[in-house]
Amino acid sequence: MASKHAWYQTAIFYEVHIRAYMDGNGDGHGDLAGLTQKLDYIKDLGVDCIWILPHYPSPLKDDGYDISDYYGIHPDYGNLDDFKALVEAVHARGLKIVVDLVMNHTSDRHEWFRQSRSSRDSPYRDYYVWSDTDERYQEARIIFLDTEPSNWSWDEGSGQYYWHRFYASQPDLNYDNPAVEAEMFRVAEFWLELGVDGFRADAVPYLYEREGTNCENLPETHAFLQRLRKFMDERYPGRIILSEANQWPEDVRPYFADGNEVHMNFHFPLMPRVFMALKSGDIRPVVEILERTPEIPENCQWCTFLRNHDELTLEMVIPEEREWMWAEYAPEPRMRLNLGIRRRLAPLLDNDKRKILLAFSLLMTLPGTPVLYYGDEIGMGDNIWLRDRDGVRTPMQWDSTPHAGFSAGPAESLYAPVIDDPVYGYRRVNVADQIDDPDSTFSLVRQMIARRKSVTALGKGSFEWAANTGNPALAAFWRSLGDQKVLVVHNLIGQVQSASISIPEGVSGRLVEIFTAKEYPRLQDNMLQLTLAPYQYHWLESR
Numbered sequence: 001m002a003s004k005h006a007w008y009q010t011a012i013f014y015e016v017h018i019r020a021y022m023d024g025n026g027d028g029h030g031d032l033a034g035l036t037q038k039l040d041y042i043k044d045l046g047v048d049c050i051w052i053l054p055h056y057p058s059p060l061k062d063d064g065y066d067i068s069d070y071y072g073i074h075p076d077y078g079n080l081d082d083f084k085a086l087v088e089a090v091h092a093r094g095l096k097i098v099v100d101l102v103m104n105h106t107s108d109r110h111e112w113f114r115q116s117r118s119s120r121d122s123p124y125r126d127y128y129v130w131s132d133t134d135e136r137y138q139e140a141r142i143i144f145l146d147t148e149p150s151n152w153s154w155d156e157g158s159g160q161y162y163w164h165r166f167y168a169s170q171p172d173l174n175y176d177n178p179a180v181e182a183e184m185f186r187v188a189e190f191w192l193e194l195g196v197d198g199f200r201a202d203a204v205p206y207l208y209e210r211e212g213t214n215c216e217n218l219p220e221t222h223a224f225l226q227r228l229r230k231f232m233d234e235r236y237p238g239r240i241i242l243s244e245a246n247q248w249p250e251d252v253r254p255y256f257a258d259g260n261e262v263h264m265n266f267h268f269p270l271m272p273r274v275f276m277a278l279k280s281g282d283i284r285p286v287v288e289i290l291e292r293t294p295e296i297p298e299n300c301q302w303c304t305f306l307r308n309h310d311e312l313t314l315e316m317v318i319p320e321e322r323e324w325m326w327a328e329y330a331p332e333p334r335m336r337l338n339l340g341i342r343r344r345l346a347p348l349l350d351n352d353k354r355k356i357l358l359a360f361s362l363l364m365t366l367p368g369t370p371v372l373y374y375g376d377e378i379g380m381g382d383n384i385w386l387r388d389r390d391g392v393r394t395p396m397q398w399d400s401t402p403h404a405g406f407s408a409g410p411a412e413s414l415y416a417p418v419i420d421d422p423v424y425g426y427r428r429v430n431v432a433d434q435i436d437d438p439d440s441t442f443s444l445v446r447q448m449i450a451r452r453k454s455v456t457a458l459g460k461g462s463f464e465w466a467a468n469t470g471n472p473a474l475a476a477f478w479r480s481l482g483d484q485k486v487l488v489v490h491n492l493i494g495q496v497q498s499a500s501i502s503i504p505e506g507v508s509g510r511l512v513e514i515f516t517a518k519e520y521p522r523l524q525d526n527m528l529q530l531t532l533a534p535y536q537y538h539w540l541e542s543r
């Protein structure tokens with residue numbers, strides 16, 4: 001009997017940048033109406049839940065992660081009616097939608113901050129963290145290392161410093177002020193009332209500050225999140241919090257608490273280790289980080305991902321590994337940003353379809369709920385010459401017509417140039433060409449998603465490395481749920497490999513490859529013998 005599971009434990013998530021996805025009104029910016037038009041595509045890919053990047057009014061100093069009004073829609077994206085129409089269309093297709101909720105900070109253009117900085121006596125002064133000195137909280141690291149010299153910035157008008165963990169234009173809210181918490185609950189309620197299925201909670205480790213700590217993952221932060229969870233469970237059961245805590249597994253574990261804090265956490269340290277394994281042909285970094293990953297409560301789930309809208313972060317590796325990753329994956333200095341790499345999946349993997357699919361297979365079969373980043377399903381490229389992280393946020397490539405079918409507006413109006421180089425340009429890489437080609441990256445990813453969803457063990461099953469020859473270039477593991485047992489085997493290198501895998505007791509029946517329906521015989525002593533082509537993977541189910 002399969003055990004019970006919640007929708008988010010077996011779902012496929014898809015991250016969409018509204019500005020980049022589809023321009024519905026020809027002004028050169030993607031918008032809610034455009035995204036709504038493309039829901040059938042998303043559904044067809046096999047996605048269950050869409051996560052949209054911040055949709056709020058914002059001066060866009062951090063592409064929307066600097067919110068100037070929590071209750072509105074960025075005018076480039078449409079209005080609240082468009083938002084309601086999107087939510088309705090999402091639900092009509094049986095999909096779900098999670099929105100970004102940026103609680104740690106606002107834009108410096110937010111009315112609260114305008115008021116706060118207007119005078120030390122303002123009733124909003126305590127909405128933010130002010131100080132006479134920039135010497136407080138010295139143990140807190142700087143996150144945007146390339147641009148920010150300090151977490152404090154001087155406010156000339158009111159003669160004090162204000163605290164910000166990200167850009168100086170993103171002042172941190174002061175969660176020691178109960179009024180701020182009350183405001184944030186109102187914000188959450190507003191969007192939950194509009195029908196969103198949950199929040200991707202941005203930058204949660206940094207909500208509180210305490211002297212003598214690194215100001216991350218504080219007990220006060222957990223208590224706050226548990227209050228938010230309780231509020232959501234009571235009023236909006238089934239809606240989720242997916243938190244962004246870019247931390248080591250043992251520091252992320254408390255965000256699940258006893259199953260009463262957040263539902264999901266990204267597994268940040270796993271991500272770079274998948275890339276290490278793919279480049280070195282050695283799965284051991286992945287083995288080590290999974291060994292270091294604590295068990296989580298039954299109602300919780302990790303989110304796994306290969307790429308997202310930020311740089312491929314190397315915060316969760318040691319300095320030597322970071323240097324190695326930069327040398328291997330970011331040989332050109334422009335490819336580096338802060339402690340990471342601003343490149344997309346296909347260019348990172350040499351645009352080699354075998355490696356791209358191998359990476360997707362790891363994503364679909366390692367423990368956790370996969371989060372795909374828009375465009376990676378067709379192997380889109382990047383533009384490292386754009387500023388900040390914009391190079392991985394270029395327009396979605398729908399077809400080979402001008403502007404990749406993304407916008408009917410004039411070229412000058414586009415928020416960013418469409419990729420148009422000979423390898424990754426929209427004439428070569430686009431949805432229209434791939435959708436009916438059974439061998440395209442899109443079709444193979446779609447097929448993989450469908451197979452993954454047909455095997456519940458891949459979503460919620462237990463995980464165990466397979467006993468094999470001890471060859472680290474083979475990543476082989478079992479996923480099991482009740483009677484369902486699946487053996488997944490990946491060849492990480494560019495040479496043919498043979499694998500001898502012993503089949504544990506308790507795995508009965510025939511072993512059938514899920515993609516090819518080929519049956520693999522058990523040999524003497526319950527051994528299984530496989531030959532894998534370069535970068536090939538097999539998913540074998542016992543039937």
Ligand code: NOJ
Nearest residue numbers: 062065102166202203310
């Ligand atoms: C994490 C987001 O993913 C990133 O894009 C943003 O710049 C920071 N949080 C600050 O909100």
